[in-house]
Structures are given as structure tokens and as C-alpha cells.
Amino acid sequence: MKIESIDVTVFTYPTRRVSDSAGHSHPGEENQAKMALLTLTTDDGHQGYAFAPPEVVRPHIINAFFRKVLIGQNPFDRERLWQDLVHWQRGSANQLTDRAISIVESALWDLQGRFLNMPVHKLLGGFREKVPAYGSTMCGDELKGGLSTPEEYGQFAEKLVARGYKAIKLHTWMPPVSFAPSPQMDVKACAAVREAVGPDVCLMLDGYHWYSRSDALYIGRELQKLNFTWFEEPMEEQSMASYSWLTKSLDIDVIGPESLSGKYFSRADWVKEGACDILRAGVQGVGGLSPTMKVAALAEAFGMDCEIHGNGAPNLNVVCAIKNCRWYERGLLHPFLNYEEPAAYLNSIIDPMDDDGFVHLPQRPGLGEDINFDWIEEHTLS
């Protein structure tokens, strides 16, 4: 079996998710967005798929890197192919990103699973087939009735608990919101949520990512009074020293790094320097399912949890293949948006959740995506 072709299909779909000037998503007017479907095809007709933002898998990436490394290769040599791609990164002028590599590596896993008629999480290890989810809110906004006040966070939290969530993570207000960043407002939102849901629901805060040490310490101490479960990305994650200081200054678990590059290498340094209590990695952020598994193994070796960043099929398959991850990040959620409704290019969502807050992983072969190929064909741009 050899990889014969790598194709990207760009198509449109309607969405009510819009991005602000800082890249954070919020509800907005319905608009037409673009998505890319990357397809790997072997010489005997087997295929693997992965979704990506079109710019991440633009022609330069496909032609200058993916095709050079993968065409003619056995898709089951996934680790060698991943290592070969990673070695191209240094000379790529920062064009070959971890995100891009994660897409083609995800498609390799999907191809393997579809060929073997097995879900990828079984190939990765197979630890569980359902996992508790935390509701991960969108970042705060200035939309009346949305997430514009501490009280609205509290009201939304009540609805999430009624839906079945046993844990909630707040993303609070960030610029361009007019009054952000505001440590005091962050604490008020956290207090309003704790008041609304009571003492037994696990709560986490993922706020402004560039607070000073002083602000982060103030917020962390307030979260301790509110019995929050973890404190996420309050400062620039490129300052490992700041996180070592914060982790030693607080009792609440500090989790990270999420957005820091460096795959499992940077995360090994964070463990060595005591810069976090809980490790964090996501498939898109560290270059694929395999490197995410390596981060989880690193954490396990040090008696640490590794909470997986983000929703979606690749992350969910990893979550169901490892022991040292307590939650699946289900989101991002907002009062104005119905998360349960699949995108037009999917027949069903990858992460259905029962009334007890458990996400049940579909047992379809591969990554498990329920792709609406007809929609993609009918709405193809290129």
C-alpha cells in the first residue's frame, strides 16, 4: 500500500460563528465560511480524511512538503513520515506549522482506521468509550443576554448544569471587549458562576492570556477561595519562569502550556521546572495525535494529568485512549448558539453528550467523523 495522491477540497458552509480582531470566536450573523477537506488516497483506493482551515493546507504546503514526504510511502509508516515532516519545519521559513502537520497526521490515522475498520482510539490504545465533558464557554462579549456580565455567565452556567455538565470552564473577557482585560471582572464572573451552580460543580478559569504576575496571583488567590479546579493560561506561556513562580505561589492547580509551541520538548521543560501542576496539549497544537500521546505519556511518568486542548475528533480519540485526562473540552459554548447542531458538512456531531455529562465516542472506523460528502461536493469552491 502506497500513498498515491493528496488532495484538498475547499468548500463553503453557513455558520453563525465569527472571529473578533484578536481571533476569538463569538456568535454573529449567519455568514458563509470556508473549510478544507484534506484527502489521502492510496494506490489500492483506500482514503483518509481531515478537516482544516484552507490556509493551513494551502497549495504551497501541499506541494513543498506534504507531497514530497508522503507520495509513494506506506501510510502505516506514520511515525517515520511524521518525523520526516517535522525535519522539514526548520528550513520551511516557518511555513510548515505544527497545525499543518497535525492535519496530515490526523488523515494518516483516519486512513489506517478506515482500512482496518477500527476507530482510531482503539489503535491508539483504547482506554474508554465515554468520557465526562466540561462545558468550555466562548470568550466573554458585550452582547446583551450573551456573556456580557457576571450575571449572564451565572445564568448560562445554570443552563449548562441543567444540560448535564458536571464541569464548566469560563473563558472570560479579552480585548477587543471594551473593559478587558479586567482581573476584577474575571473574579466577579467566577464568583457569579460558583454562586449559580453551587459547590459540587468543577469550575476552571481560562482568562486573558497576558496578565502580569501580580494580576495572575490576585486572580489565582480569589479562585482558591471559590474552590476552582484549575487556573489556565493567565500569562504569556513563553515565560516558563513566570509559570514556575505562579505554580509555587498558588495551591490551585495551574495547567499548561496550551498555546506554546515546542511539541513535547517544551512540555518536558515545563515538567522539569515545575511550571504547571497539570500538563496540556492538543492535537492541533503539538503536531498530531502521536505527539499528543507522547505528552500524555510524559505527564503520566511524572504522576501528572494531561488535559487535552480542544474539541473535535482527533482530540476526542486521544482523550479516549489515555487514562490521565479527566475531561473532554466540549465547546466553545454560548447562549446564542446550539452546539448540538452539526455543521452542514457533517451528518452528526462527533461528541454527543448524554444527560449525565458523558460524551460517547462514535464507533465509526477512523477518526469517527460522520462526513456529509454530498454537501461538500455540492458546495466545493476548488
Ligand SMILES: O=C(NO)[C@@H](O)[C@H](O)[C@@H](O)C(=O)[O-]
Ligand atoms: O483556550 C482554549 N481552550 O482551552 C481555546 O480554545 C481558546 O478558547 C481559544 O479558542 C481562544 O482563546 O479563543
Ligand SMILES: [Mg+2]
Ligand atoms: Mg485554554
